[in-house]
Amino acid sequence: MTVQPMYIQFNTKGNTDIIDISKQVAGCIQESGIKDGIVTIFCPSSTSALTTIEYEPGCQSDLRRLFDELITSNRDYAHNETWGDGNGHSHLRAALLKPSLTVPFMDGRMTLGTWQQIIYVDFDTRPRRREVVVQVLGD
Amino acid sequence: MTVQPMYIQFNTKGNTDIIDISKQVAGCIQESGIKDGIVTIFCPSSTSALTTIEYEPGCQSDLRRLFDELITSNRDYAHNETWGDGNGHSHLRAALLKPSLTVPFMDGRMTLGTWQQIIYVDFDTRPRRREVVVQVLGD
Amino acid sequence: MTVQPMYIQFNTKGNTDIIDISKQVAGCIQESGIKDGIVTIFCPSSTSALTTIEYEPGCQSDLRRLFDELITSNRDYAHNETWGDGNGHSHLRAALLKPSLTVPFMDGRMTLGTWQQIIYVDFDTRPRRREVVVQVLGD
Numbered sequence A, B, C: 001m002t003v004q005p006m007y008i009q010f011n012t013k014g015n016t017d018i019i020d021i022s023k024q025v026a027g028c029i030q031e032s033g034i035k036d037g038i039v040t041i042f043c044p045s046s047t048s049a050l051t052t053i054e055y056e057p058g059c060q061s062d063l064r065r066l067f068d069e070l071i072t073s074n075r076d077y078a079h080n081e082t083w084g085d086g087n088g089h090s091h092l093r094a095a096l097l098k099p100s101l102t103v104p105f106m107d108g109r110m111t112l113g114t115w116q117q118i119i120y121v122d123f124d125t126r127p128r129r130r131e132v133v134v135q136v137l138g139d
Helices: A022-032 A057-070 A078-083 A088-097 B022-032 B057-070 B078-083 B088-097 C022-032 C057-070 C078-083 C088-097
Strands: A002-012 A017-020 A037-042 A048-053 A100-106 A117-122 A128-138 B002-012 B017-020 B037-042 B048-053 B100-106 B117-122 B128-138 C002-012 C017-020 C037-042 C048-053 C100-106 C117-122 C128-138
Touching: A002 A017, A002 A022, A002 A117, A017 A057, A022 A037, A022 A117, A022 A128, A037 B128, A037 C100, A048 A057, A048 A088, A048 A100, A048 B088, A057 A088, A057 B078, A057 B088, A078 A088, A078 C057, A088 A117, A088 C048, A088 C057, A100 B037, A100 B100, A100 C100, A117 A128, A128 C037, B002 B017, B002 B022, B002 B117, B017 B057, B022 B037, B022 B117, B022 B128, B037 C128, B048 B057, B048 B088, B048 B100, B048 C088, B057 B088, B057 C078, B057 C088, B078 B088, B100 C037, B100 C100, B117 B128, C002 C017, C002 C022, C002 C117, C017 C057, C022 C037, C022 C117, C022 C128, C048 C057, C048 C088, C048 C100, C057 C088, C078 C088, C117 C128
Parallel strands: none
Antiparallel strands: A002 A128, A017 A117, A037 A100, A037 A128, A048 A117, B002 B128, B017 B117, B037 B100, B037 B128, B048 B117, C002 C128, C017 C117, C037 C100, C037 C128, C048 C117
């Protein structure tokens, strides 16, 4: 069994920008040469998170509305008073959705459903260059 | 170290049906013959998710009410307008709760608490035959 | 590749007490002697959960308020009627935030962001002695 650490990089627009990273993760698995195992994807950031969704425009706008309503940006946050920045809500959204996702793969292919994509959600309030860690483990 | 991919299959009623799959996952670990490691359970679906809970009727009905309130089915979703189906809320609930769960095991036994069970939650709006991936990794 | 199971123990005050366990998890990785791999941290409990956050007092109080509002303690829960205890809301908060977190590490160091710490959140309603499982896997 071997471990193969890799990185994916991309640009985001911030403000709950939703990026489909399925192809890049699949590319990491192929590059590793590992056939069966798990891939752990991780955001080294406290204002972004990972999950899966059916990546079509309707679900994307529904997900943005969900976070805007559950954890609004239009109120006071203690974090903002501490630092003078305005991304207190971004930190809470990221903590709730969590920074890691682990997906099994067999014969070099992730076991995703037909309508299921891996998404990176950038909750920060400005465009950023982002990086996620892709750790491939298996045989 | 070895990897042992397996599947669990079961029927659900949909509409936030909550299924305790702890015994089937424990069975996969025993069948693998692996003694120490981690098991990754994964839903290859964008309308179901996994977590743990105390699997008693009270917690189950409380959890159903929670999702009915946080992400109601009684409103418009852009996903529904795109596809003409009515499960936009199912996609959001699944994305929030996430499709994977990783549990350590030692000496062939998962390190679950006494009152803690692994649950599959089917958020889709109709009964379905479902499958989850169980990837066992370890020594 | 080897597996190294370990435990971390600590005291909590309950009621969404938020504990930074990053240093203890880093200590487990060092003790294991494993250089590259993933660490799975797991709560063997149905009233606590794990995530990451920027561990500063503002984010901590914002996170406590978030859970107090999303899943209030001031209403009836079916769980409480079953058992006569008052922690129905604790179970729901823990189920939503989930009991496990997997973090990659390289060269013995977790790939956490600069402002990102691993937190244990105790949602139970009283002070407790708590334990989490730390399973280190890698080369």
